[in-house]
Amino acid sequence: MGRKVTLSTCSLNQWSLDFDGNCARILKSIEIAKSKGSKYRLGPELEICGYGCADHFLESDTQLHCFQVLRDLLESPVTQDIICDVGMPVMHRNVRYNCRVIFLNKKILLIRPKMAMANNGNYRELRWFSPWTKPRHVEEYFLPRRLQVVTEQESVPFGDGVLATKDTCIGSEICAELWSPRSPHIDMGLDGVEIFTNASASHHQLRKADQRVNLITSATSKSGGVYMLANQKGCDGDRLYYDGCAMIAVNGNITAQGTQFSLDDVDVVTATLDLEDVRSYRGYYCHPHMEYESKPVHRLKVNFSLSDAEDTYLPSHEPIEWRFHTAEEEISLGPACWLWDYLRRSGQAGFLLPLSGGVDSSSTACIVFSMCHLICEAVQAGNAQVLSDVQRVVSDVSYSPQDPRELCGRLFTTCYMASQNSSQETCACSRDLAAQIGSTHINLNIDMAVKGILGIFSVVTGKWPQFRANGGSSRENLALQNVQARIRMVLAYLFAQLSLWARGKPGGLLVLGSANVDESLMGYFTKYDCSSADINPIGGISKSDLQSFLQYCVDRFQLTALKSVMAAPPTAELEPLCDGKVSQTDEADMGMTYSELSVIGRLRKISMCGPYNMFCKLLHMWRDAMSPSEIAAKVKRFFRMYSVNRHKMTTVTPAYHAENYSPDDNRFDLRPFLYNTDWSLQFRCIDSEVSQVEAETGTGN
Structure with a gap:
């Protein structure tokens, strides 16, 4: 009958500028799609070069190598008899575009440029690309000679067009266009396009997956149709982790779901769908609203069918229920996958973590342990790539990881750096957790190094500084x-470079940081201390989420040592003990709780609040718990500390991006780092408002 189509989309773990590796993964995904009977294969955004090339997009080499890979793809027997949709930058009339190149049997059918750029938060696409500003308009693009030889085409269509096959019509969206208020699928659907494709590079953020699912289901529930999403996965070479989640939906229902967190480099999602379901849906729900008054979409005829003439007995996919991860599961899985990609691609032999016994460093240790679990599960499932990577990292071609604790001992070194200000409780927490996860654990004391440095200062100045508790x-x-x-940072790097050498093993270790997003927001850490590391898997995660994550690890991995960690108040342990007990706590030092800081961070970044506007909002949010004066004091303290410490963000360790109020100066939060810390006019406005509110409510002192 010719009404059922089999389609494939995929998530690929592409790596910026790894042209050979990227090409191999693209070909593997096409091979899998064909083996499942697909006639159309969709890949992620800019998959040929990798999405995260950044200013390498400005180099002519990048486009040259993309065309070389495209030629290899066109010539490969794997790409024959299936429509292939791949992503790469293309320069048209001396303007660079983020494009989809759609081809079939060595013929390029269409080059479709992106029309809505992602240009906020972590994204800077307008720095490298121009948007296509001619909706439903197609021009002539003259191919480079190296492609003309293969395709026997001098020129191909370039622009906003759709493919009209013998049995259906297919239109493209690219990533941010789905999130746009006027998404292209709206006009395409009104003009009869039945299959929508979206090549994406959408990063993982806690509690974000439901946004994608809702956008895609709503896109097809309003006017019917099939929607395919492909997404990048893995660490592309930067702070972001792309979490896959390739999916296919029809008429508002998900019919096929890819993995969100896995160590597979190639994840292909395939579904067989009945086009008559789309036509019946539109005929029932959308008639007569399918009338279309705008300029019709530009159709490019393709002499090819996605369906077979005899498909009566071909089963079609039914709707499924999307399984969302909890935030705690996301923390366990996302940063763990990111760490594995970073480790296997860095050429290093493992990680070293200064493990203080507190919530933050313990959370980082648990994420590494979760990574070891994922590796063992992947190897047991027959993932040859993961096995090969593990063997290379540990320098043992006969090794096959089976037990996460044993693997953790090979890949992970933890180090408790005690001082005279350290408590027995944190030392025990660090030791017990290391024993339960199996890390190679080191105990050392830094007092000698501290006294040595202070001795140098004393020789030069004749003075010996004292703690406040001792009269300083x-x-x-x-x-x-x-x-x-800072001594802990120096020692961390020394042991990272030489601890394997001292044990007679090859390689070095990556130093892991463990400052959370709330401490970074407030600047509550020492510049160039042990938070200055190679990478930080928790730098975009709030303290409250980390505390919940530790409870998850107690339940999931039976890490009972974490109960003592969670019971202890967060402390830096940098001031003298009082009767052997901790006298310094983080929240007392900061002048606010971590939960309060999370609220302030969201107001600052997401709601774009300055000091006065933040005070006005918190006046209503916290009115039952604090007086206006107390709220004003917290707001002022935050902005003073934030502005005094903002310079630290210029050196903050590259951190896994997980929270959308991150203060990361390098990509996400483009604010100054030198402020007038008086905030004179802003704070006067707050004081005026406090006086007025207290006068009206009678709450003043």
């Missing part, structure tokens, strides 16, 4: 804390 000034107290923190 606040300047002395802060300097003594910072010396301890």
Whole structure:
């Protein structure tokens, strides 16, 4: 009858500028799609070169190598008899575009440029690409000679067109266009396009997956149709982790779901769908609203059918229920996959973590342990690529990981760096957790190094600074804390470089940081201390989410040592103990709780609040718990500390992006780092509002 179509979309773990590896993964995905009977294969955004090339997009080499890979794809027998939709940059009339190149049997059918750029938060597409500003318009693009030889085409269509096959009509969207208020699928659907494709590079963020699913289901529930989403996966070479989630939907229902977190480099999702379901849906729900008054879409005829003449007994896919991960599961899986990609591509032999016994470093340790679980599961499932990568990392071609604890001992070194200000409780927490996850654990004392550095200072100045508890000034107290923190960073890198050498093993270790997003927001850490590391898997995660994550690890991995970690108040342990007990806590130092800081962070970044507007919002949010004066004091303290410490963001360790109020200066939060910390006019407005509210409510002192 010719009404059922089999389609494939995919998630690929592409790596920026890894042209050979990227090409191999593209070909593998096409091969899998064909083996499942697909006639159309969709890949992720800019898959030939990798999405995260950044300013390499400005180099002519990048486009040259993309065309070389495209030629290899066109000539490969794997790509024959299936419509292939791949992504790469293309320069047309000296303007660079982010494009889809759609081809069939060595003929390029259409080059479709992106029309809506992603240009906020983590994305800077307008720095490298121009949007196509001519909807439903197609021009002539003259192919490079190296492609003309293969395709026997001098020129091909370039622009906003759709493919009209013998049995249906297919239109493209690219990533951010789905999120646009006027998405192209709206006009395409009104003009009879039945299959929509979206090649995406959408990064993981906690609690974000439901947004994608809702956008895609709503896109096809309004006017019917089939929607295919392909997505990048893995660490493309930067802070972001792309979490796959390739999917296919029809008439508002998901019919096929890819993995969100896995170590597979290639994940192909295939579904067989009945086009008559789309036509019946539109005829029932959309008639007579399918009338279309705008300029019709530009159809390009393709002498090819996605369906077979005899498909009566071919089963079609039924709707499925999407399974969403909890936030705790996302923290366990996303950063773990990111760490594995970073490790296997860095050429290093494992990780080293300064494990203090607190919530943050313990969370980082648990993420590494989760990574080891994922590796063992992948190997047991027959993933040859993961096995090969593990063997290369541990320098043992006969090794096959079976037990996560044993693997953790090979890949992970933890180090407790005690001082005279460290408590027995944190030392025990660090030791017990290391024993339960199986890491190679080191205990050392930094007092000798601290005294050596202070001795040098004393010889030069004739003075020996003292802690506040011993009669010293606040300047002395802060300097003594910072010396301890910075020595830990130096020792962390020393042991990362030489601990394997000392054990007679090859390679070095990547140093992991463990400052959370709330501490970074407030600047509550020492510049160039042990938060200064190679990478930080929790740098975009809030303290409250990390505490919930630790409870998840107790339940999921039976890491009972974490119960003591969670019970202890967060502390830096940089000031003297009082009767052997911790006298310094993080929340007391910051002047606010971590939960309060998360609220402030969201208001600052997501709601774009300055000091006065933030105070006005918090006045209503916190009115039952605090007086206007107390709220004003917290707002002022935050903005003073934020502006005093903003310079630290210029050196913050590259961190896994997980929270959308991250203060990461390098990509996400483009604010100054030198402020007038008085905030004079802003704070006067707050004071005026406090006086007025207290006068009206009678809450003043």
